[in-house]
Amino acid sequence: MPDALAIDIGGTKLAVAIVDDEGTMRGRRTTATAGVDAAGLFTTLTALVDAACRDAQVAVGSLEVCGVGCGGPMRAGGETVSPLNIPQWRDFPLLDRLTTHLRIPVVVDNDAKALALGECWRGAARGERDFIAMVVSTGVGGGIVTDGRLLDGAFGNAGHIGHLVVVPGGRPCACGSAGCLEAEASGLSIEAITGGRASDAPLGMRMRTGRLVGEALGSVAHLLDLRLAVVAGSVALGFGEPFFVEAQAALDRTARLPYARGARVVPAGLGADGPLIGAAAVGWRCMGVDVGVRNTSTESGRLARPDGSGR
Numbered sequence: 151m152p153d154a155l156a157i158d159i160g161g162t163k164l165a166v167a168i169v170d171d172e173g174t175m176r177g178r179r180t181t182a183t184a185g186v187d188a189a190g191l192f193t194t195l196t197a198l199v200d201a202a203c204r205d206a207q208v209a210v211g212s213l214e215v216c217g218v219g220c221g222g223p224m225r226a227g228g229e230t231v232s233p234l235n236i237p238q239w240r241d242f243p244l245l246d247r248l249t250t251h252l253r254i255p256v257v258v259d260n261d262a263k264a265l266a267l268g269e270c271w272r273g274a275a276r277g278e279r280d281f282i283a284m285v286v287s288t289g290v291g292g293g294i295v296t297d298g299r300l301l302d303g304a305f306g307n308a309g310h311i312g313h314l315v316v317v318p319g320g321r322p323c324a325c326g327s328a329g330c331l332e333a334e335a336s337g338l339s340i341e342a343i344t345g346g347r348a349s350d351a352p353l354g355m356r357m358r359t360g361r362l363v364g365e366a367l368g369s370v371a372h373l374l375d376l377r378l379a380v381v382a383g384s385v386a387l388g389f390g391e392p393f394f395v396e397a398q399a400a401l402d403r404t405a406r407l408p409y410a411r412g413a414r415v416v417p418a419g420l421g422a423d424g425p426l427i428g429a430a431a432v433g434w435r436c437m438g439v440d441v442g443v444r445n446t447s448t449e450s451g452r453l454a455r456p457d458g459s460g461r
Contacts, residue, residue: 152214153206154433155199155252158261158425159183159220159244161235161288162337162384166198168206168213169430171439173272175423177206183236191238196251216248216256217433219264219425221289226306228258234324235289235338259432261285261425263300263309265382265418266293268428271441274380274419282376283418284311285425286363287383290332296374298444311370312336316362331366335359337385349388356389360396364415367397368404371413382418382425 151170158165160183167178179202185191203210221233230241249256266283269275275283279298285291290312294301301308312332313325320329321339333339337348340359344351351359363386367379379401386393397415405413418424431441 153208153212154430154437155203155210155213155216155254156426156430156433157195157199157216157218157220157248158264158429159195159218159231159233159236160261160425161221161233164195164198165426166195166202167426167430168202168208169427171434173427173430175426175430177202177204177208178426179205185238188238188240188242191236192242192247199252210252210254213254215433215437216252216254217264217429217431217436218244218248218256218258219261219429219432220244220258222260222291222310223307224258224260224305226302226304228306231258234332255433255437257433257436260291260293260306260309261428262291263293263302263306264428264432265424266295266300266309266380266428267431267435267441267443268420268424268426269380269382269418270295270443271431272420272427273424274416275378276419276442278378280374280376281378281380282309282311282367282370282374284363284367284379284381284386285383286335286337286359286381286386288337290336290363290383292370294370294374294376295443296376300443311366314366314369316366331362335362335385340385348385351389353392356392357396359385359389360393361400363393364397364400364402365404367401367413367415368410371401371405371410372407375409377410377413379413379415380418381415382420387417387421 292311323333
């Protein structure tokens with residue numbers, strides 16, 4: 151079977167794996183998102199790619215495509231990326247740097263949009279045409295599928311639910327606003343509020359986080375006529391039942407119009423594998439593999455080829 155290189159770039163960790171066109175993963179490697187500057191972080195990433203390929207016993211040049219899920223915001227197709235939780239990279243030319251280094255076709259998209267593709271392909275949203283996928287982790291992001299299409303937006307950042315205001319006048323957010331979902335419910339924010347690791351947050355904080363996520367999802371359900379939210383990320387999945395019970399209760403209280411009533415929030419079906427399966431789906435979709443979401447020339451970024459051409 152042909153193989154893809156999958157790369158997930160987050161504020162806390164980098165992850166790489168080899169994923170075939172059936173979604174089977176091997177050679178998984180992870181490391182902390184570390185590097186004193188932009189070049190140093192990219193070196194950390196490329197070393198991780200080399201290690202994953204060694205583990206999977208494949209040569210980079212033999213791979214069909216590289217799919218990348220990266221925190222945002224970014225310019226369309228990852229031509230430049232400026233993840234809020236990765237200060238080393240501001241307007242970093244990720245697409246060009248990866249294409250030059252790997253010498254295989256590269257596709258870059260937002261990490262939460264990648265998750266949406268992965269969950270539609272192999273996870274809890276299989277067969278669904280209208281849903282939102284969320285990541286509640288170091289940061290908070292989202293990817294939206296409606297009428298079987300992944301929403302992009304003008305610069306590829308559609309679905310950024312982390313910057314809906316849920317606490318007016320609340321905590322300052324890295325985006326420059328205040329009271330955003332990311333400022334109140336992300337792992338970094340929880341650590342700042344509690345003074346300890348997010349994984350050690352007390353029950354009350356776990357329930358508050360779920361409630362805020364559910365309230366945000368209620369607004370999204372009304373806005374976009376969606377009835378399913380698939381939620382992943384170390385915070386959401388780590389908080390478990392208290393988080394999801396509160397999120398569903400808040401969604402039920404908030405989504406009251408008839409078409410939104412009964413909307414569901416469920417844990418991501420792929421668990422911790424979701425970001426990498428999703429990154430692979432970003433690449434495979436542009437190579438013509440059916441991942442359950444329609445592909446168009448304007449969706450999921452630009453396919454960059456080693457000769458500098460795009461599709």
